Amino acid sequence: MAAQPQHRSIPVDSSEVPGPVRQRSRQACLPCRRRKRKCDGKLPCNVCQGYGYDCAYDSTTQSTTTSTSLKRSRSENLAPLQLPKKTMRLTHSLGGPSKGSTDSSILPGVIEPSKPRYVGRYSCIAFPLYVGLEVQATNLPRLHSFAYHTGVRKEPPCAVSHKIAEKVPWNIARSLIEVFTAVIHPVFGFLDMDRICVLCEKHWHGQPQDMAFEALICGILGLASLFNDSLHQETETWTVLHAKEILDDDVISRYPTLETIAAWILRTIYVRSTGRPHVAWLCSCTLMHLVEAAGLHHAPEFIMQAMGNTNPNPETSEIINRTAQVANCVHVLIAFEYGRSIMTFNRQILGHNSTIPRGPGFTSQLCSLLATIPTNQATHDVDTLIQELLSALEKLANTNVDHDFLVLLRADLTLSIYRRLRVLDPSLQQGQNDRVIAAGTTALPAARRLASQNQPWWNVVGSVFQFACSLLVMDTPASCEKLSETMDTLEMIVDRFQTHLAKEALSTVRQLVRASLEKKRKGVEALERVVGASVPDTDNPARESQIMQDIASLSPSLAAQLPIDLEYLWNMNFEMPL
Incomplete structure (x- = not known):
């Protein structure tokens, strides 16, 4: 028995099917023209509305310039999952990456409006959608974690409720x-x-x-x-x-x-x-x-929106x-x-x-403070890092704030920069120390006001404590002069809150001050041995005055510190309050 001939199914153009003739659009939009898709001529057209493209039409007829630009776009092998034309212009104006760049902070991503979830366009989550656009699928795959694991276990249900x-x-x-x-x-x-x-x-x-x-x-x-x-x-x-x-x-x-x-x-x-x-x-x-x-x-x-334009x-x-x-x-x-x-x-x-609009709030000042901080800490060039920190220190000093918490925050950031500079370059110039002292001094009345209002912002104690530590490590006449007011402020805050952390901070600073005093006392004894003087007799003012003159002749800077530092610290009560 002769085999029956096999008839191959031949695709028929929809325009040849009997029935109403499809109205052909006179002009296609730019995205459809670029992708060689059928456009219905509406604004937005059905294709752009479905894929989330930026639907736009050329106001003039397709000229040689337009044809050349389209050929250039095709020659650059742009991916089907691409930004709208307006966005591409913005990327270029912002100095966007050239072809082949992998800067994740500039490369566009995909977001699904129904699930506000963003992924990079190179993600395994986005690739099925990318493939769907590539093969011009009628039903695009959703932005979903297809085959992310074997699925042998069910996901646990929600374990929380409204309470x-x-x-x-x-x-x-x-x-x-x-x-x-x-x-x-x-x-x-x-x-x-x-x-x-x-x-x-x-x-x-x-x-x-x-x-x-x-x-x-x-x-x-x-x-x-x-x-x-x-x-x-x-x-x-x-x-x-x-x-x-x-x-x-x-x-x-x-x-x-x-x-x-x-x-x-x-x-x-x-x-x-x-x-x-x-x-x-x-x-x-x-x-x-x-x-x-x-x-x-x-x-x-x-x-880029995965579906729709919301x-x-x-x-x-x-x-x-x-x-x-x-x-x-x-x-x-x-x-x-x-x-x-x-x-x-x-x-x-x-x-x-x-x-951030300039309104009655202080959020813009918060952002201005943090904008001065150098966030790139991966550099191995110490000199470059020091220059960035010094620049940030100057910017912080010139940033005006009007809220007490932000005044403390400015001091915190200044002290954080000072600690880094102290490690990188212990020999700081006097001008940089003055900026640190000025920021800390301004924070002292702000801390007292917040404490008196029972507002436990986290840096009410911390800013004053760190400022006291910085003053001790500076060990200059200017820093010693501010130490008295700093200790008084810290004591006032401790009396106000009476917490373990506040008392612990005060006790720690007092121990450091005691250690600094002992260090200076050893220095004075060493100088006394040099000039052949005996231990000063506190009941003999003339003898004490002579010792001070001898010290001044050897070290004027030390003599400038002694009346301020030792007299105050010697009479300080270092006992913890009950």
């Missing part, structure tokens, strides 16, 4: 929100407090918000209670740990929303105010990783910018003070400092 409305009454929560708005928000102004107040009232009255919002409001209440003591310490601790439990849950942390990042900022500030430096640094690193995961470290024009409104963009910048400031501050590594993409965020 804050049951634990804290609404009237107390409302008063704490007012404290946060008045005390903390002016400095760390990255939240829309009007919107939060409306959502909080719903959250406490039968319309619970999502778990990320509960973590955010727990952070607000915990910080406000730290400054107001409206909550019992056990309730405050529970509130903070409840926020940590939410933020650490795998289901909640899977999608780093803006509220999740805001909650991490508040947690980092609380840990910096109450916890250990290593834990605070870890929190700040987690915070910055979440900023990267949400794509906030890039300006919106550097991010550009935020101006109000939301301002909140996004503020959140990214405050998160960066907190991380740089903690890492620089603690001497740990700083994440490398932070400078791009600080570079957009002008996006």
Whole structure:
């Protein structure tokens, strides 16, 4: 039996199918023309709307210049997953990378609006989408972790639930929100407090918000209670740990929303105010990783939408910018003070400092302070590093701040730079020491005011303590002159707070002062042996005056210190207060 001929299926152009004739567009948009796709001629067209391209049309007919530019684009072998034309122009104007560059701070990434998750365009998560665009698939793969593991175990369910409305009454929560708005928000102004107040009232009255919002409001209440003591310490601790439990849950942390990042900022500030430096640094690193995961470290024009075109409104963009910048400031501050590594993409965020409007708050001053800090600590050129630190020291001295906490913060950063310079070059010039002394001296009345107001900002004790240590190690007449006021300020703060850490700081400084006094006493005895003098008789003023004259003839600088330093330190009571 003869074999039946096999008929091959031949593709038929849709235009040849009987029925209504498809209306051909007279002009295709630029993205469709560049990709040789059928365009419906609308604005935006169906292709650009589906792929998230920047749909635009050429106002003139396709000229030789346009054809040449398209050929040039094809010859450069641009990837299908590319930025809109407007963004490409902006990248070029900002000095974007040339072909073959791998600078992750400039290369665009991909973000999925339904899950605010950002990945680099070279990520294994984004590659299936890249392949779909390459093969012109009708249904593009979603931005998803395909085959990330074998899947032999199910993911655990969410283990947290709404509890804050049951634990804290609404009237107390409302008063704490007012404290946060008045005390903390002016400095760390990255939240829309009007919107939060409306959502909080719903959250406490039968319309619970999502778990990320509960973590955010727990952070607000915990910080406000730290400054107001409206909550019992056990309730405050529970509130903070409840926020940590939410933020650490795998289901909640899977999608780093803006509220999740805001909650991490508040947690980092609380840990910096109450916890250990290593834990605070870890929190700040987690915070910055979440900023990267949400794509906030890039300006919106550097991010391509995976599906759709959901550009935020101006109000939301301002909140996004503020959140990214405050998160960066907190991380740089903690890492620089603690001497740990700083994440490398932070400078791009600080570079957009002008996006913080000059309003009644002090957030712009916070950003200005941290913008002076050199974050590139990987250089091996000591001379270059010293010059960067000296430049930062001068910029800090010229940065004006109007809030007492920021005055202390400026002193903290100045002292942090001084410690680095002291290690790199112990022979600092007198002018640099004067800048350090000036910054510390300005911080003393600010610390006294904050202590008298019972505002336990983390540097109320720390700034004064570090300033006292710096004055002792300088060991100059100018530094010894400021030591008395510094010790008086530290004693006043200790009497105000009466905490273990404050008493420990005062005791440590007194021990260092006692050691400095003993060192100077040995120096005086050595000088006395040189001139053949005996131990001074305190009941014989003429003899003591003669010894001072002998010391002055040998060391005028030491003689200048003795009336200020030894007389004060000799009569100081070094006993710890009960």
